[in-house]
Amino acid sequence: MRILLVEDDKDVAGFVVRGLKEAGHVVEHADNGRDGLFMAASETFDAVILDRMLPGGIDGLKILETLRSQKNAVPVLILSAMAEVDDRVKGLKAGSDDYLTKPFAFAELLARVEALNRRGKGEGPVTKLVVEDLELDLLSRQVKRGGQKIDLQPREFRLLEYLMRHAGQVVTRTMLLEGVWDYHFDPQTNVIDVHVSRLRQKVDKPFSTGLIHTVRNAGYMLRAEQP
Amino acid sequence: MIDRGLLRSAGLRFGAMYAVLLAISAAALALFLWWSTAGLLDRQTEAAIIADAQGLSERWAEGGLPGLMVTIEDRLAQNVDDDAIYLLADSKMKRIAGNLTSWPPAVSVAGPWYELPIMRAGIKSLASVQRYELPGGFHLLIGRDVQVRSQLRKMLTDALLWAVGGVLLLATIGALVIRNLFRRTLANISATSVAIAGGNFAQRVRLSGRGDEFDQIAEVINDMLDRIGRLMDGVRQVSNAIAHDLRTPITRARTRLEDAALHAESADDLRAAIERATQDLDGIVGVFQALLRIAEIEAGSRRSSFARFDLAPLLAEVADLYGPLAEERGIVLALESPDAVPAFGDKAMIQQAIANLVDNAVKFSPDGGTVRLRAAMSAMIFVSVEDQGAGIPVAERERATDRFYRGETARSTPGSGLGLSLVLAVAHLHGGSLQLEDNKPGLRAVLSLPQADAVESRVSSSSSRLSSEY
Known part of the structure; x- marks a missing residue:
């Protein structure tokens, strides 16, 4: 992915740039709002990571609003220390695709940015998700693996659907809470782990290979077994 | 100056x-x-003169000059008040009849009212007169003596x-x-303000006891001061709590890092220490976020996002989220709720409050116990969460909702001591309450929230009340 990072804090920026490059992405960095807006408007990126409070008179929201008013639909993730519910609502209203508050874990940022990429492509109306021998039919709401029907609770179905839509990508616990349960707070307890492990019991356990993998210090990933 | x-x-x-x-x-x-008074007298005089003129002109028409003369003499003779003034003169302004000796030169034309001094029977007086012209060159002057009236005026x-x-x-x-x-x-009021500005926050505006507007202002000011006082207490509590309670995890993280820097013998040791310190820091960030969220709720700024929603599916979702976790430990998470529970408020917050209660209940429930999540409607909506754990001793219940407060029995379980504070803040924001009761054994936490219809009618009837209450 080609990613633009607009962030004025040198330490944070250096850390994010290094991490994204290690993950195999191409990263451009602007350390003020003016340059950030110029680069975002004149070049093509797969995703933009935007700090809200920036020097140079143009803050993150302004950049975002300008981009959206120019019909620029590049996926934007706001990365901000402003953590109140209203701040978040304001960011999403201005047209951001995701909102992550500082301080953050890099794994969380990486997972969310990579998820943006998928969202940006506009996959069209999908009726069936397939990963290796696992099939999820969105219309009949049936799940099969290797032709064998798997019975899932509605919530387990949505959890699996979310994982399959992000197949090959890391999905963090907070992403699952937001995406599957619409919870925007951290329940502190490992509720998500229990749900995933129950899903595993049904989807992975009876079969020879596991599809749902735990990614240490990050979350989960559903992917085909690497050859 | x-x-x-x-x-x-x-x-x-x-x-x-x-x-x-x-x-x-x-x-x-x-x-x-x-x-x-004065005006009325003037108008009466004028009316009398006009009536006189009318009468005399009729006499003239009937009896000519002699008739008029007789009438004037008659009227003068019959004038009991002795205030009538008549003067009939020929074309040369010579007196023919009347009680004035000569025509006053000032009265030169017919029409306007004249007020002038006159001599009558040797006495100086004041008269209001009008001049009339008669056919044949005769002139008639009709007036009233107004000396007395002018004195009155x-x-x-x-x-x-x-x-x-x-x-x-x-x-x-x-x-x-x-x-x-x-x-x-x-x-x-100003003495009170000065005292408060000077640091004596206990001072309040004195009430006169009359219940008048000034008392009302004083009451409003006192209420405001009480609220500010409570907020200040809250801030003090929080800052104290932060100072004391965050010191522990920060110390732990710091010690880990320093210990690793000094004593780690391999890169793996170092990495493990850093990872654990990062987790500690994440925990601290979590505490900060919870604190901020409570502060945000207490500030009441989220009331703009209040809307009507059904609590029943929300309860089902919470039960669904925690169900597997409870099941892992053999706990039955039982949900009892009417089909529809119309509520009014911030859905996300109420969701978090109920999730916190269920989280607590599952955490403190013994393995194989039952956690009951119940909703009931009467005048208010009551959401109760019951567990069969150790419960909270009566003595500690009061303080259980304080920030960072952790009961003796809770010390060994993970948590920040902020869960119930958040629930209480959410309850207060919505005009509800949080009761902690004995479930014999265990704890029953009852969150009461106003019903949608009750709130909506209150909001529409007086939207200012809701905001002034908190």
Whole structure:
């Protein structure tokens, strides 16, 4: 992915740039709002990571609003220390695709940015998700693996659907809470782990290979077994 | 030099306003009195003269000059008040009949009213007269002696002038009284404000006990001060709590890092130490986020996002989220709820509050126990969460909702001690409450929230009440 990072804090920026490059992405960095807006408007990126409070008179929201008013639909993730519910609502209203508050874990940022990429492509109306021998039919709401029907609770179905839509990508616990349960707070307890492990019991356990993998210090990933 | 402070004084302004209003009303009253007494007499005189003229002109038409002369003499003879004045003159202004010796030269044309001094029977007097022209060059003057009336008018004028003086004096005194009254009332409020600014926050505005507008203002100010006091206490509590309770995890993280820097023998050791320190820091960030969220809720800024929603599916979702976790430990998470529970508020917050209660209950429930999540509707919506754990001793219940408070029995379980604080804040924001009761054994936490219909009618009838309550 080609990613633009607009962030004025040198330490944070250096850390994010290094991490994204290690993950195999191409990263451009602007350390003020003016340059950030110029680069975002004149070049093509797969995703933009935007700090809200920036020097140079143009803050993150302004950049975002300008981009959206120019019909620029590049996926934007706001990365901000402003953590109140209203701040978040304001960011999403201005047209951001995701909102992550500082301080953050890099794994969380990486997972969310990579998820943006998928969202940006506009996959069209999908009726069936397939990963290796696992099939999820969105219309009949049936799940099969290797032709064998798997019975899932509605919530387990949505959890699996979310994982399959992000197949090959890391999905963090907070992403699952937001995406599957619409919870925007951290329940502190490992509720998500229990749900995933129950899903595993049904989807992975009876079969020879596991599809749902735990990614240490990050979350989960559903992917085909690497050859 | 005029004292500029005095000019700016609102008390003086109100006093002056009082004086001006009093003067204007007194002047209006005087004018009315004048018009209805002196004016009335004048108008009566004029009406009498006009009636006379009418009568005399009729006599002229019937009996000519002799008839008129006789009538004039008759009228003079019959005039009991002795105030009538007639003078009939020929074309050369020579007297033919009447009680004036000569035509007054000032009365030169017919039409206007004349008021002039006359000599009558050797006495100086004042008369109001009008001139009429008769056919054949005769002139007729009809009038009334108004000497007495003009004296009356003068008396009235004098009395009114004195009254104006009196009114001005009264207005000034009234203005001063009002100003002092004003000052005294404000002095009460301003003394309180000064005391508070000086650090004596216990001071309150004194009430006069009359329940008047000033008392109402004083009450509003006192309420406001109480609320500020509570907020300040909250801030003090939080900052103390932060100072004490965050010190522990920060110390732990710091020790881990320092220990690793000094004693780690391999890169793996170092990495493990850093990872654990990062987790500690994440925990601290979590605590901060919870604190901020509570502060945000307590500030009441989220009330703009209130809407009507059904609590029943929300409860089902919470039960669904925690169900597997409970099941892992053999706990039955039972949900009892009506089909629809219309509520009014911030859905996300209520969701978090209920999730916190269920989280606690599952955490403290013994393995194989039952956690009951129940919703009931009466005047309010009651959401109760029951567990069969150790519960909270009566002595600790009061403090259980304090920030960072962790009961003796809770010390060994993970948590920040902020969960119930958040629930309480959410309850207060919605005008509800949180009760902690004994479930024998265990804890029953009852979150009460107002019903949607009750809130909506209250909001529409007085939207200001809701905001002033908290």
